[in-house]
Amino acid sequence: xxxxxxxxxxxxxxxxxxxxxxxxxxxxxxxxxxxxxxxxxxxxxxxxxxxxxxxxxxxxxxxxxxxxxxxxxxxxxxxxxxxxxxxxxxxxxxxxxxxxxxxxxxxxxxxxxxxxxxxxxxxxxxxxxxxxxxxxxxxxxxxxxxxxxxxxxxxxxxxxxxxxxxxxxxxxxxxxxxxxxxxxxxxxxxxxxxxxxxxxxxxxxxxxxxxxxxxxxxxxxxxxxxxxxxxxxxxxxxxxxxxxxxxxxxxxxxxxxxxxxxxxxxxxxxxxxxxxxxxxxxxxxxxxxxxxxxxxxxxxxxxxxxxxxxxxxxxxxxxxxxxxxxxxxxxxxxxxxxxxxxxxxxxxxxxxxxxxxxxxxxxxxxxxxxxxxxxxxxxxxxxxxxxxxxxxxxxxxxxxxxxxxxxxxxxxxxxxxxxxxxxxxxxxxxxxxxxxxxxxxxxxxxxxxxxxxxxxxxxxxxxxxxxxxxxxxxxxxxxxxxxxxxxxxxxxxxxxxxxxxxxxxxxxxxxxxxxxxxxxxxxxxxxxxxxxxxxxxxxxxxxxxxxxxxxxxxxxxxxxxxxxxxxxxxxxxxxxxxxxxxxxxx
Ligand code: GTP
Ligand code: SPV
Ligand code: MN
Numbered sequence: 043x044x045x046x047x048x049x050x051x052x053x054x055x056x057x058x059x060x061x062x063x064x065x066x067x068x069x070x071x072x073x074x075x076x077x078x079x080x081x082x083x084x085x086x087x088x089x090x091x092x093x094x095x096x097x098x099x100x101x102x103x104x105x106x107x108x109x110x111x112x113x114x115x116x117x118x119x120x121x122x123x124x125x126x127x128x129x130x131x132x133x134x135x136x137x138x139x140x141x142x143x144x145x146x147x148x149x150x151x152x153x154x155x156x157x158x159x160x161x162x163x164x165x166x167x168x169x170x171x172x173x174x175x176x177x178x179x180x181x182x183x184x185x186x187x188x189x190x191x192x193x194x195x196x197x198x199x200x201x202x203x204x205x206x207x208x209x210x211x212x213x214x215x216x217x218x219x220x221x222x223x224x225x226x227x228x229x230x231x232x233x234x235x236x237x238x239x240x241x242x243x244x245x246x247x248x249x250x251x252x253x254x255x256x257x258x259x260x261x262x263x264x265x266x267x268x269x270x271x272x273x274x275x276x277x278x279x280x281x282x283x284x285x286x287x288x289x290x291x292x293x294x295x296x297x298x299x300x301x302x303x304x305x306x307x308x309x310x311x312x313x314x315x316x317x318x319x320x321x322x323x324x325x326x327x328x329x330x331x332x333x334x335x336x337x338x339x340x341x342x343x344x345x346x347x348x349x350x351x352x353x354x355x356x357x358x359x360x361x362x363x364x365x366x367x368x369x370x371x372x373x374x375x376x377x378x379x380x381x382x383x384x385x386x387x388x389x390x391x392x393x394x395x396x397x398x399x400x401x402x403x404x405x406x407x408x409x410x411x412x413x414x415x416x417x418x419x420x421x422x423x424x425x426x427x428x429x430x431x432x433x434x435x436x437x438x439x440x441x442x443x444x445x446x447x448x449x450x451x452x453x454x455x456x457x458x459x460x461x462x463x464x465x466x467x468x469x470x471x472x473x474x475x476x477x478x479x480x481x482x483x484x485x486x487x488x489x490x491x492x493x494x495x496x497x498x499x500x501x502x503x504x505x506x507x508x509x510x511x512x513x514x515x516x517x518x519x520x521x522x523x524x525x526x527x528x529x530x531x532x533x534x535x536x537x538x539x540x541x542x543x544x545x546x547x548x549x550x551x552x553x554x555x556x557x558x559x560x561x562x563x564x565x566x567x568x569x570x571x572x573x574x575x576x577x578x579x580x581x582x583x584x585x586x587x588x589x590x591x592x593x594x595x596x597x598x599x600x601x602x603x604x605x606x607x608x609x610x611x612x613x614x615x616x617x618x619x620x621x622x623x624x625x626x627x628x
Contacts, residue, residue, distance in 0.1 A: 097357060126490075322426070364407075
């Protein structure tokens with residue numbers, strides 16, 4: 043008797059018509075064979091085997107370089123379950139539309155079946171996915187990003203307890219590109235893209251959109267959060283999770299080298315993108331990282347901003363859409379040193395030294411998590427690490443102070459729900475416009491966001507010792523248009539303040555939006571920053587916040603009566619506190 047996985051593979055093969063089917067067992071031999079094949083057909087280019095052993099460059103289709111939100115859909119039976127912030131399609135319509143594209147899509151191609159685990163194999167919280175794909179590059183990426191092969195098959199056995207994901211490159215035409223989620227069936231269909239979150243189905247599709255739906259049903263949380271440990275001079279480690287929108291600094295914060303190491307503050311990494319959290323027996327939220335690798339933004343990464351990842355990606359890593367130096371090494375804007383003469387850009391053309399970038403703005407590295415020097419000894423802890431604080435943040439050039447603390451859980455949920463950020467190249471579309479991105483989950487929440495806010499409020503009530511909630515902003519700019527805060531490793535100064543707030547030792551000042559650090563409670567020694575810049579970093583401008591309150595009010599109107607009363611109350615309170623300064627409605 044065929045198992046549910048086998049039946050689904052057969053069904054998918056009937057639909058897509060591949061020339062052969064290859065099951066990925068996770069073995070080294072199979073992986074090496076796949077790499078050799080891709081080297082032979084040009085899908086991969088080998089990098090310098092001495093300085094970058096077992097590292098490869100892949101160039102994606104130039105029209106396929108980032109997650110594409112306008113073709114991403116939640117296909118629930120009722121549109122209300124998807125909510126006003128998700129694209130929605132009726133399941134039957136979605137299957138008909140995409141089914142026509144999948145029909146025969148794998149003619150002449152190999153269909154790879156990739157069983158994988160999201161979460162450490164020993165964890166009771168880990169989930170199984172099976173991705174069917176005709177892209178060997180996706181398979182190689184999955185080998186790094188998830189735990190692939192036998193380990194996953196053993197776990198499912200003959201059960202139906204897995205999330206199927208069908209992926210095909212199709213013809214890579216953006217007009218025939220869809221990323222579809224069927225949350226009631228726990229099914230994912232993706233066609234027409236080979237890039238990142240569109241194609242590596244374990245990541246945003248399973249571990250966030252499908253998992254968030256499951257988490258609400260089952261009373262846990264699936265969040266777009268990095269997880270870090272901060273160890274203080276006493277040797278005790280406090281764990282924090284932080285949600286920032288795409289390309290707003292999760293990977294860099296997760297792997298930072300603490301600027302306060304000489305004072306005994308060290309940062310260790312558990313995860314850089316996704317956190318699954320359950321209420322633990324100690325009454326705290328316990329977080330696991332469902333992923334096994336890091337898929338990080340290359341530009342801006344160098345031995346100063348992120349020495350840990352620079353060390354990590356020297357072997358066994360994939361690079362996508364970066365430049366290539368004559369020495370066979372990867373190159374991107376912001377890496378250490380200038381582009382050597384003879385560098386080839388991400389499109390494979392000689393770089394002329396002009397204004398055209400060498401690396402695509404959303405070019406990425408894919409690196410095994412365990413290779414990071416900062417990896418925490420507890421990164422695969424089956425029960426997860428206890429979370430003491432949540433940080434939310436985005437790019438706000440003008441409005442938000444460096445850090446502030448919410449007054450309580452309910453206020454914290456409001457702060458998180460009103461998050462906004464100036465957009466980046468991680469998603470297709472306009473860059474630099476402010477958009478609301480509650481909990482950094484706008485593109486990743488697999489159900490109605492009003493209910494998601496409700497779930498957050500309920501989780502706070504159900505968790506005996508919920509994390510304290512903070513908002514951070516590394517991206518505030520001065521009148522000269524430059525960042526006021528040095529960021530990266532210096533962000534540990536903010537983590538230290540957070541730790542001391544949780545421990546009850548750091549002073550804070552009440553403002554209309556929450557608690558900002560008392561001037562002398564931030565550790566700034568060894569940092570050359572002017573007192574005026576610090577004032578500006580911590581300033582809360584009531585007029586700016588009155589305008590902000592108008593904007594959040596408008597945003598919440600999208601949810602109509604479904605918006606939880608607690609959020610409405612907090613909105614009222616914010617308006618009270620910042621004063622009802624009248625601003626023209628936009
Ligand atoms: P995704 O992987 O898309 O979710 O992004 P991410 O949130 O992991 O962001 P990442 O850490 O890759 O950083 C994105 C960009 O922001 C990179 O160009 C970084 O160099 C830059 N960046 C990260 N942290 C800081 C910071 O503290 N200050 C400043 N100014 N820039 C930062
Ligand atoms: C993001 O956009 O948040 C990413 C990249 O982490 S992708 O996996 O492509 O979604
Ligand atoms: Mn990242």
